[in-house]
Amino acid sequence: MFPSCVRIDVSACGVNFVDGLFVQGKYQIKPPTPFVPGMEVVGRVTEVAPDVTDVTVGQRVFANVGLGGYSDEVVVPAKRIIVLPDTLSDGQAATFMQSYLTAWFALVERAHVEAGKWLLVSGAGSGVGLAAVDVGRALGLRVIAVASTDDKRALATDRGAEAAIDSRLTADEIKEAAKQISGGGVDYVYDPVGGEFGEVSLRALNDDGQYLVIGFVAGIPKLPANQVLLRNRRVTGVDWGGWAGKNPAANDAMLQDVLRFVADGRLRPVEPVTYPLVDAARALQDLEDRKVAGKIALVP
Ligand SMILES: NC(=O)c1ccc[n+]([C@@H]2O[C@H](COP(=O)([O-])OP(=O)(O)OC[C@H]3O[C@@H](n4cnc5c(N)ncnc54)[C@H](OP(=O)(O)O)[C@@H]3O)[C@@H](O)[C@H]2O)c1
Numbered sequence: 001m002f003p004s005c006v007r008i009d010v011s012a013c014g015v016n017f018v019d020g021l022f023v024q025g026k027y028q029i030k031p032p033t034p035f036v037p038g039m040e041v042v043g044r045v046t047e048v049a050p051d052v053t054d055v056t057v058g059q060r061v062f063a064n065v066g067l068g069g070y071s072d073e074v075v076v077p078a079k080r081i082i083v084l085p086d087t088l089s090d091g092q093a094a095t096f097m098q099s100y101l102t103a104w105f106a107l108v109e110r111a112h113v114e115a116g117k118w119l120l121v122s123g124a125g126s127g128v129g130l131a132a133v134d135v136g137r138a139l140g141l142r143v144i145a146v147a148s149t150d151d152k153r154a155l156a157t158d159r160g161a162e163a164a165i166d167s168r169l170t171a172d173e174i175k176e177a178a179k180q181i182s183g184g185g186v187d188y189v190y191d192p193v194g195g196e197f198g199e200v201s202l203r204a205l206n207d208d209g210q211y212l213v214i215g216f217v218a219g220i221p222k223l224p225a226n227q228v229l230l231r232n233r234r235v236t237g238v239d240w241g242g243w244a245g246k247n248p249a250a251n252d253a254m255l256q257d258v259l260r261f262v263a264d265g266r267l268r269p270v271e272p273v274t275y276p277l278v279d280a281a282r283a284l285q286d287l288e289d290r291k292v293a294g295k296i297a298l299v300p
Contacts, residue, residue, distance in 0.1 A: 007047035012094035013069040014040035015296040038069025042094040052078040072300035095295035096269035099131035115140025117187035125152020151293040171200040178204040195219040272297040
């Protein structure tokens, strides 16, 4: 065993959209091939290096491994592991971290949201979007979800969205629906989808409203500057991974806030759909094809 490390028998590994970008060589970080994708694992500790004193064999833990999670066993530095609250199942625990910390970082640290205001969320039936619905509601925001299927909209509504809009409506219809539901315009937009939705949602923002740049699943939007000027709107970048790397202590504190909300039931990470580990390629394809409501976990 390597010094300062522990061995984990993996019981679930979360699947994220970013994993698909990694394997297609489309992510900003390009690891040398061959590599094993997978960032988030949960399992039992089976071995501990002699110099590790605060972890014991048999403990159920989460580890943010960066890469290599699609495995039945991982060896990670002990400082990377988190002991989990019993309230989270293995599947929930393996799929909540990236999604919830992105949502929390965006809404709390970047937007400084105020309770009672309106939040419009794209891609709201899965991944970071669904987490933003849950976090937004827990922070007292009034949430409007945008998603493509009944299943995804139902999941978002179950997590507390007051209204749900079909993302397959026209750009104008989505904008008008958001304005009508919020009584004139929304205060925040959380957008992991991008593409055409970027401009649509910018135009749905009220005075001093903030558009949060989260992701570009449907392409990088070109936002017209005149629409930012009008009504004194703001566009705010959100790079949770980059920030967490530079601010590990603040990220740990944020994780503790999120875990406290999970432990007392204010946040409810979704129970994921599970695929056998051998079907990892199918899982990535189904995620990219927008077939999955909620999250996916691979089970060795
Ligand atoms: N900024 C950050 O710090 C940060 C952190 C983590 C992830 N991200 C980014 O957030 C984005 C979403 O990640 P995720 O893990 O939440 O992904 P996900 O679970 O796959 O969700 C993405 C959603 O996007 C929607 N979508 C709209 N147009 C699409 C298209 N052309 N192709 C595929 N999906 C489309 C789908 O919802 P509908 O079918 O309902 O439209 C889908 O459910 C990614 O770009 C990722 O890189 C950013």
